[in-house]
Amino acid sequence: xxxxxxxxxxxxxxxxxxxxxxxxxxxxxxxxxxxxxxxxxxxxxxxxxxxxxxxxxxxxxxxxxxxxxxxxxxxxxxxxxxxxxxxxxxxxxxxxxxxxxxxxxxxxxxxxxxxxxxxxxxxxxxxxxxxxxxxxxxxxxxxxxxxxxxxxxxxxxxxxxxxxxxxxxxxxxxxxxxxxxxxxxxxxxxxxxxxxxxxxxxxxxxxxxxxxxxxxxxxxxxxxxxxxxxxxxxxxxxxxxxxxxxxxx
Numbered sequence: 010x011x012x013x014x015x016x017x018x019x020x021x022x023x024x025x026x027x028x029x030x031x032x033x034x035x036x037x038x039x040x041x042x043x044x045x046x047x048x049x050x051x052x053x054x055x056x057x058x059x060x061x062x063x064x065x066x067x068x069x070x071x072x073x074x075x076x077x078x079x080x081x082x083x084x085x086x087x088x089x090x091x092x093x094x095x096x097x098x099x100x101x102x103x104x105x106x107x108x109x110x111x112x113x114x115x116x117x118x119x120x121x122x123x124x125x126x127x128x129x130x131x132x133x134x135x136x137x138x139x140x141x142x143x144x145x146x147x148x149x150x151x152x153x154x155x156x157x158x159x160x161x162x163x164x165x166x167x168x169x170x171x172x173x174x175x176x177x178x179x180x181x182x183x184x185x186x187x188x189x190x191x192x193x194x195x196x197x198x199x200x201x202x203x204x205x206x207x208x209x210x211x212x213x214x215x216x217x218x219x220x221x222x223x224x225x226x227x228x229x230x231x232x233x234x235x236x237x238x239x240x241x242x243x244x245x246x247x248x249x250x251x252x253x254x255x256x257x258x
Contacts, residue, residue: 010222013124015126016148019149022150024130037123040127041097045093048089122219
């Protein structure tokens, strides 16, 4: 059984914290961070957390300056989504091999269950990935809270003045509106809840999904042999009388 779970939503909504908690709690669980696929040279863009930065990036000049005057870090084109999709396909083709390559020990008691967490801010904007998810979560917090959280974080590449209002927030609104207009179904999560409450809510939901899938894949119990009544042969059904014209109207 394979389950791909998206932990998406706005910047500083609590995606990485929730993902790390789930990673420790779920069996045979691997994670792919969207921030690892920025097209940046030598360093990730503003707002990227140090623990999820990839060691290798593309030339930095691939990130264009937009009409808003800022480098376009918060647009889909700033990410190598084909490479991210290839990584997801590698997991799908052999989750056990992928797990071993990423230092995840496969638990013998749950060896038939494999879970992949995708974490990022534009998870549901790349069409080839959208249908691969078993579950899509979307974390949100109010504007003022999001702006305050971002201002208190220490990033490897600091935000230039005006980036949040001039680029980050407008792009978040744009892609969320597109996601909703395209009918992408997500489970919205309130990022103002405590870390523990969010973790328990999502963990229980994923565990229920696993339980439902295991029940769906389980073989149906054999039906008891049916005793033939007098005058009825095997497989014989009494023909129903044809419906009158009035009944069929």
